Amino acid sequence: MPDGCAGRRDGGCRVCPVRARSELNVLDDFDLGTIGHAKRRLEYRTGEAVFAMGDANRGLYCLSAGVVAVRKLAPDGQSVLLSLAYPGALLGYRALLDGGEHKTSAETLGPAVVCRIDQGTISAVLRRNPELTLELLRRAVREVDNAHEAIVNHATLSNRGRLLHLLVDLLNRHSRTDRDGTLVLELPVSRRDLASMVGTRQETLSRIIGRIEEDGLAAFSGRRVRVPRLDPLLRELEDCRCG
Amino acid sequence: MPDGCAGRRDGGCRVCPVRARSELNVLDDFDLGTIGHAKRRLEYRTGEAVFAMGDANRGLYCLSAGVVAVRKLAPDGQSVLLSLAYPGALLGYRALLDGGEHKTSAETLGPAVVCRIDQGTISAVLRRNPELTLELLRRAVREVDNAHEAIVNHATLSNRGRLLHLLVDLLNRHSRTDRDGTLVLELPVSRRDLASMVGTRQETLSRIIGRIEEDGLAAFSGRRVRVPRLDPLLRELEDCRCG
DNA sequence: CGCCAGGTTGATTTCGCTCAAGCAATGTGG
């Protein structure tokens, strides 16, 4: 089981420390009790699908522990990794709102725990709490902004620039500092997925990584990345943007 | 002045045929009266900015007539055309919601009329109408989906494929059928912007257009595009996707 | 031991970018 005691039966959502980080934290005790009763706690192993593109909406998912990849399948079969979700993230809210099928798929990248709140319950709670709607709206707005930024990055940065950008993001998200001050990052994804996020082929990615290592910006070894100094990385990024 | 009698003083928003197509159509007469009083009708000429990236939020904009380009300025100065807005579209709702600066700019592509509802008024109306929040949420969700689709297209389609895709979109949006059955499309944007939407340089775009003309799929002449048959265009698009 | 998935490396080719010139339409000032 992954770390985090979230989603346990005892106390339900009311005391769930992960839930408190999600948009659901605007709910009062009553509604938390309601969804705490109605929710189902689901445990996944690596690589399982929480939902898949084309699936009918079955409610709202609250990621309690683990990391989930949000992908979209292109008509030609190849998949594009759109984003990573971490504990506290709500998944499937888009399909919930337009009542249609999921337009993305969510797949665990490691052991994970997800709580599902069935459609009837969450709809009722939503109707009772405009606050929650507003919070979801803010979330959606952030997501639009992120997507726009991704589009702009894709249009203006080089492959190398995008990889560096992604690295900085991931470093901010989950890196620890070694005793000698180097940042250590455990990549949550495979090379293939990494390439998909950067928007290139895995072979090309491999070469880019090689060049980054030559430049001494970072050292890759399997899924472990060691970054001795963050500054040169950021400086490089600035150069990519403005040059 | 562009076509459409929308946004006139007489009757205010209540009778505005354009407003009825926007998310504001969930409001009742009372609230429509409120915003009808508070709104200001703004007339723009070609190429003027409704708001610019970095501007403080000044309320919600309802596009009444004309076409508006939504852009994002990259740090290096080049601009990326993210989407086009048509009458009935609400603009600036994202900055309104997170209370921060505009993260995109909106610029008229021709003479246009926009109604601005100041922040105080629209905020009050929003508080009173969870319906409207929900409607905006649906809108935001659609926008996320669109952005995701754009990302996937960018990752999987060729330049030619993306241009064809864009053409089909634009044909659906505003083309008229000639007497001999050919579709005639008046492009709302310059070559430069077209290139930005496709994600390429204008020179490259020019060559792609040349090849499309050679293949007899469409004839470009300035901003006028004539498409004799839609089917082969769609077939090509399918090929681009699956091949 | 052989197999296999995930990853790297190499050789080749294709594609799109850059720089540069050309061209048509439009505007401007003398």
Next chain:
DNA sequence: CCACATTGCTTGAGCGAAATCAACCTGGCG
């Protein structure tokens, strides 16, 4: 009314980056 600049678009030549195809590691596993 004409010389001249400006703008928007097209065309061309050369080059560099990345896709493609293919071979080759390397570690895990039956």
